[in-house]
Amino acid sequence: MAISVDTPEVSRNLAGKAGYTFSILSDPGAETIRRYHLLHKGGGPDSTDIARPAEFLVDSNGEVRWENFTEDIRIRAKADEMLAAAKKLQ
């Protein structure tokens, strides 16, 4: 699940262009992002509020089993890191 402040339309375009098959959820009001304490105030275009990059692996109890908070937007969790975290749960 990918989550951003983008509208479903923007996310649909992104998924179409990039060929993403995973679900992209929209949080235009950033309520969920705020509840997760991930709001980057004024971090977006024209100083809009966006999400800071963060990744969570949540188990069936809703508990975080792995997480990643980057300190530099140029460095993100790689797919293999996330896969390795997921495999550890099995």
Place this chain on the structure above:
Amino acid sequence: MAATIERQRNRAPWIALLLAVAAIFSNAIFFLGFPGQRAIPLLSAALAIGALVYAVLGIMRAFRQPQVYSGGLSASILGVVSLLICAFAAFVSIHSRDLPASAEAPRVGQKVPDFTLADTNGNKVSLEQLLGKTIGSPLNGSAASTDIHPTPTAALVPPKAVLLVFYRGNW
């Protein structure tokens, strides 16, 4: 000999400019999705430092050894341009790290808040649904299925986990 009297070309300012431009473009490696992205900030900083070293070297050569190197004016101009580009690279670097600490965000072992958000088709999807707590909830993102008698397919086995990726948006 005429060749020994002829002044050498001062290449250092041009190397400085090249390195400064490379310092900016090294940030674009991010978009290529190469492995080793952790090296990007370091690479950019190293290129910028290299650019400044060559810019200073070029200006020093031009003014301290004018009999050997030509191009005092061009060395100065290129030096200033390189410096400005490096300043921009530094700005990008600082800006890239300007993220909220999110100290209160959920940590390993903690429960995450539930949410209900629209997917790309405008269908409402909740985390609870995704985690398979709702009987018969599909797990492939098309959570708005209204089929009240879902066929027991493999897709309806609750997942062991859900990966939530918060990102900055597409802009």
